[in-house]
Amino acid sequence: MxxxxxxxxRDFTIADVPRRLFGSFVEHMGRCVYTGIFEPGHPQADERGFRRDVLALVDELGPTVVRYPGGNFVSGYRWEDGVGPVAERPRRLDGAWHTVETNAFGLHEFAAWADEAGVEIMEAVNLGTRGVEEARALVEYANHPGGTHWSDLRRANGAEKPFDIRLWCLGNELDGPWQIGHKTAHEYGRLAQETAKAMRLVDPTIELVAVGSSNRQMPTFGTWEHTVLTHAYDEVDYISMHAYYQEHDGDAASFLAEAVDMDAFIDGVVATVDAVKAAGKHRKRVDISFDEWNVWYQRGLDTDDQPHLVARRWREHPRLIEDAYNVTDAVVVGTFLHSLLRHGDRVRIANQAQLVNVIAPIRSEEGGPAWRQSIFWPFARMARLARGxxxxxxxxxxxxxxxxxxxxxxxxxxxxxxxxxxxxxxxxxxxxxxxxxxxxxxxxxxxxxxxxxxxxxxxxxxxxxxxxxxxxxxxxxxxxxxxxxxxxxxxxxxxxxxxxxxxxxxxxxxx
Known part of the structure; x- marks a missing residue:
């Protein structure tokens, strides 16, 4: 035994429990949005197309903040495509996931869904194919009360009051060669610095997350964080971490211990952040946003529903990485949540990826039921009970x-x-x-x-x-x-x- x-x-504590530690992630990928949270015509859909059965499960799961709209998707996304009359929105090719994006669901729809779900929005801006001006305009559109071009356009599009988005990601995984608009650390660090300055000139109250390494195995891990923060330390509040784990070759013992790797990953990033702080004689502290984490069986980007045939790639919301999670996965996810909680003094935001269908705690079928995966339970209990x-x-x-x-x-x-x-x-x-x-x-x-x-x-x-x-x-x-x-x-x-x-x-x- x-x-x-x-x-x-009682006297040995780490920090207050960060409520944003129990975050999730909605990306325009696979069936997370379409037939996930949004499916007009479903028997359980409301008048806006939001699936009420999924909303009920989201309420039970208890996420506090949801990152949107990506992910790799955001690095080729034009946010303007997702606002205004739906019938006038353009259909675009999404190069990240090789699909067709209809733009039937965009910022206004997500803001309304987030309000219904009772979650805070964590908005990501495109720093892959776009830059300073587009990000600044998006902050004005989302947060400025009115009387300017972008804020008045929001009002004309049906949102009289600002969305008041506090938390923003400065791009996604731009250290990765797979990313649309991949950059070197120096290129990204300068872009993040200038974008952050411009966004804060519109709204000085926002919080900003710089892109960290896509995973601990990246050849630039450590040096990427150091270089980016050397440029942007004073302009950002957090640096991101991403990590996915899976069982390899039946080695369940190692898989069940992967939280040891997560612990070491967090400790390494914290050490790098604090080294930049000391070297730059900065006074404020930059914390961690672990805004993508989960178990993910990376068998390839496509499932049987979307084979690697160019003629069949460009489809609307095909099935992508819809892992079915088992008992072992649930125990591992529980230990990941333990790791995040143990580091709650520095990991102030964390987002399990993703919320519905795509490597998610919640599954749904088009026109059919929605249900809890095994990994739903550790998250739901910790989100509800981890207090104080x-x-x-x-x-x-x-x-x-x-x-x-x-x-x-x-x-x-x-x-x-x-x-x-x-x-x-x-x-x-x-x-x-x-x-x-x-x-x-x-x-x-x-x-x-x-x-x-x-x-x-x-x-x-x-x-x-x-x-x-x-x-x-x-x-x-x-x-x-x-x-x-x-x-x-x-x-x-x-x-x-x-x-x-x-x-x-x-x-x-x-x-």
Missing amino acids: ARARITID RILRLAVDASRIATARHGDVDAVDAAATWDEETGAVALFLANRSLSEPGDVTVDLHGLAATAIRSAEVLTVPEGGDRFTANLAHAQDAVGLVALDAAALVDGSLRATLPPLSWAVVVLDVARV
């Missing part, structure tokens, strides 16, 4: 050998304490594929009075680690009661099933 002893002290202060845990756990990451803790954990509600929320993952996890949690400065709730996601009866929620079996994987949890002499004792993610909420009082 794997064992773990976790010590919590992030606790700094001392963990002494059994170790598991992995090929990619060496020996790692069998039990991974994160926790928060909300003094207002008197609750400690413990988030736990057992990485072992075969051994239960015997967990003891000792509290100092706090006394546990009751277990408010205890749930676990694990292999369902009759299933295996590859069991997933599908259209014909939408509830195969989910949270069930964790019966093996009790308070013993003031400590929590819990036994986690092999391959599981759990959340335990304790009622606590100061001592």
